[in-house]
Amino acid sequence: MNLTNIGTVKDILGRHGFSFSKGLGQNFIINPDICPKIAENGNAAPGFGVLEIGTGIGVLTAELAKRADKVAAVEIDTRLMPVLEETLAGFSNIKIFNEDVMKCDLQKIIREEFHGLKAAVCANLPYYITSPVIMLLLESRLPVESITVMVQKEAAQRLCAEVGTREAGAITVGVNYFGTAKSLFNVSRGSFMPSPNVDSAVIRIDVNKEPVLAPEKEKFFFAMVKSGFSQRRKTAANALSSQLGIEKQKIYDCLRELALPETARLEQLNMEQLLDLADRLR
Numbered sequence: 313m314n315l316t317n318i319g320t321v322k323d324i325l326g327r328h329g330f331s332f333s334k335g336l337g338q339n340f341i342i343n344p345d346i347c348p349k350i351a352e353n354g355n356a357a358p359g360f361g362v363l364e365i366g367t368g369i370g371v372l373t374a375e376l377a378k379r380a381d382k383v384a385a386v387e388i389d390t391r392l393m394p395v396l397e398e399t400l401a402g403f404s405n406i407k408i409f410n411e412d413v414m415k416c417d418l419q420k421i422i423r424e425e426f427h428g429l430k431a432a433v434c435a436n437l438p439y440y441i442t443s444p445v446i447m448l449l450l451e452s453r454l455p456v457e458s459i460t461v462m463v464q465k466e467a468a469q470r471l472c473a474e475v476g477t478r479e480a481g482a483i484t485v486g487v488n489y490f491g492t493a494k495s496l497f498n499v500s501r502g503s504f505m506p507s508p509n510v511d512s513a514v515i516r517i518d519v520n521k522e523p524v525l526a527p528e529k530e531k532f533f534f535a536m537v538k539s540g541f542s543q544r545r546k547t548a549a550n551a552l553s554s555q556l557g558i559e560k561q562k563i564y565d566c567l568r569e570l571a572l573p574e575t576a577r578l579e580q581l582n583m584e585q586l587l588d589l590a591d592r593l594r
């Protein structure tokens with residue numbers, strides 16, 4: 313079944329009485345070049361189990377299942393279950409979980425479905441939860457080698473920005489802490505049905521095998537980053553003293569040890585400086 317053929321897609325959705333939900337970020341891929349490219353760049357290969365988030369009618373799911381040993385996919389919309397039964401009927405290596413990705417036990421899914429396989433995540437993410445999903449995947453330390461996702465172009469720029477530049481946000485620091493992000497290719501709005509108001513891009517995060525910091529240090533590091541980036545215009549000293557209750561003089565001393573001015577803002581620090589500052593402040 314050609315799931316990028318507009319006629320075929322309209323026919324299937326029409327027969328199932330399906331209407332797109334804007335709230336669930338339902339923009340399905342109809343450009344035939346995109347899903348094979350995501351799969352090929354996203355570790356969908358022999359020896360891998362791929363976790364997909366948000367199947368839609370299964371256009372990416374099918375490309376993943378053609379290449380990987382196993383696909384486990386989480387889709388919140390119950391109305392899509394009978395659609396997927398039809399569109400993915402030819403595959404025996406796909407398991408669909410009709411659940412909310414933010415609430416289900418992804419560790420368990422990977423452990424039980426990908427026994428003995430390496431794991432990766434591939435998805436055309438629902439835009440309304442891009443950052444929470446990416447942080448959930450990273451913070452829960454899923455044993456995955458890579459996370460390859462389509463996101464809005466602006467989100468891709470932020471995720472792949474260099475820490476310490478204006479484009480970077482707390483999420484950029486998070487991504488850089490847990491791995492390395494790279495923008496792979498852009499996707500125009502016309503590649504989707506219905507067409508969204510923005511263009512998209514596919515990025516891949518290669519996930520670090522070992523955590524950079526011990527759990528306690530990590531907790532403090534992210535508390536510091538969140539306080540600093542939630543008040544971007546404030547100096548690091550003002551933001552951290554008001555939010556974390558650290559004495560200003562202590563912050564000034566630590567900044568001086570790092571050869572940074574007292575007026576430095578947290579968003580101006582690079583990854584190494586952020587890690588160093590957190591270590592000294594703790």
Ligand code: SAM
Pocket residue numbers: 336337338339340341365366367368369370371372373386387388389411412413414435436437438439441
């Ligand atoms: N992969 C399909 C494609 O590329 O055509 C669909 C992508 S569409 C952008 C996002 C999908 O995520 C939709 O099918 C939507 O129902 C699903 N979704 C939205 N929120 C979700 C959630 N919290 N948990 C799981 N799936 C979700």
